[in-house]
Amino acid sequence: MNIFKTVWKAIDIAVAMSGLRLDAGRFLFAWVPLLTGSVWLVYEVEQAGLLVEFAIASWVFYYGGISLILGTRLKRLMLERLDRETASRLYDTICGLMFFNIGCGVGAAALHSMETVEIAAPLQWGLFWLCAIAGFGVKFWATWIVGVNTYYFRDLFFEEAHGEFSVRGPYKWLANPMYGVGNLHLYCTALYFESLFGLWFALGCHLSIYAFYLLVERPFIRRTYGSG
DSSP, rough: OHHHHHHHHHHHHHHHHHTTTTTOGGHHHHHHHHHHHHHHHHHHHHHHEEEEEEHHHHIIIIIIHHHHHHTTHHHHHHHOOOOHHHHHHHHHHHHHHHHHHHHHHHHHHHHHOSOOOOOOOOHHHOOOOHHHHHHHHHHHHHHHOOHHHHTHHHHHHTTSOSOOOOGGGGGTTTOOTTGGGGGGGGGHHHHHHHHHHHHHHHHHHHHHHHIIIIIIHHHHHHHHOOOO
């Protein structure tokens, strides 16, 4: 892989993790305005003092949404009613919007400063940078190994394997790098603002993705890739 392909892959992964797939084709014409609208919505709810309500709504949208699409027959209905390519692109758009909005929700929860927790500056910034570097770094590394399609749960959506599962990169040392260490950056905004509600919300999100994994994703992995 030459340097240009490596750099492009890194950019593609980072942007996709944020909620936008650069390979979306014509769906980018809808995707970009939707994400822009999400940013505008965060501004409006902050002005209206509805940060907590927005954070909760983003939680329902993301964790409820992925569970509904991937844990029920809804994905099969999409594939039956639409051709495979259109269904997958539509699903990616919805999934990316959910990724982006849960990120906005985490930020909104941290901005809710009615209750704050005082943290000594060295500890605050030490935890901030540890969570930021370890969380984003491990999740980025894991996505580099398994690919953006797996990050977007494409295998669950199609109910089929994406190649052979291999223990490489962070998977050599961590059982679930995406959801464990790979989610530590959820706490960064709350640490920055010393927001108690933001910390609790980040913890709730961290636990919720494990609930999704146990109830929806792990049974599929065991059926498809084997229990090992």
